[in-house]
Amino acid sequence: MESPRWLREEEQRAWRAYIRMHGQLTALLNRQLQADSGLSLADYGVLVELTDTPDGRLRPFELQRELQWEQSRLSHHLTRMQRRGLISREECPEDGRGAFVVLTDAGREAITAAAPGHVEAVRSLFFEGLTPEQVAALERLSTQVTARIETAAGDCADPA
Template sequence: MDAPRWLDDDQQRAWRAYLRMQAGLSAALNRRLQAASGLSLADYDVLVHLTDAPDGRLRPYELQHALDWEQSRLSHHLSRMQRRGLVERQECAADGRGAFIVLTETGRGAIETAAPDHVETVRRLFFDQLTPEQVTTLEELSTRVLARLDGADG
């Protein structure tokens, strides 16, 4: 193997800044959401998808693809949410292996209470700091990297 290509100074600075921002932002969002509503970011994402689904229910594998989570993470997380009364599991008549995850009234109440505050926090901490051009660049940049991640493993 050849000598590794290190990062240049611009890349170093960008990488460090990005890592810190990413960690700090998600920690801050999590803390606020948790304090305000008792939900984690993960709970929030699950509930958002269930809210958008017809009848407020989805198959686990649908949730898995929508969230882009590992299967076992989802399964564990749903068990914890079920224990807290945010969702329920139903049998699936059409497929004996499968199940439905159903939003409970408690779950719907939680997400409806949490959402406005959370969106406001995302705006204040993140979007209010950025120019429209920076937002556009962020989306393009993220999409490019995502395409690479979804592509070949090399």
């Protein structure tokens, strides 16, 4: 505790570069998506998950597991998407507490229209500047960190 173990200089630089990169990247992606199709990245994520299921319907808790969102964030966001007609909610017969989130036709059209432009933006802003080795390294790095984070979070929630 005496000396709080600052970051080494390379770590500082890497951290700042990373934070800056992510901020710029998501800002641009969000703007592109919003301008071209009226969707946010958050909307896009929800719609992708729904589109990935055969019948375009999921329980909120399944969506939550996939997106790794807070429950209340998801609930609020679904309310807003419902208001805009992108999804609808239905009751769940086999669990009186539960619900279903259902992709509407408008929702399916929106994601279908938005996807090509978004994918193209991700590619041109991000992947086209990287070598395959860098892409592989990024995946490894992200996976390692995520694993580390999840054990850390588990520790404080479930301290055996």
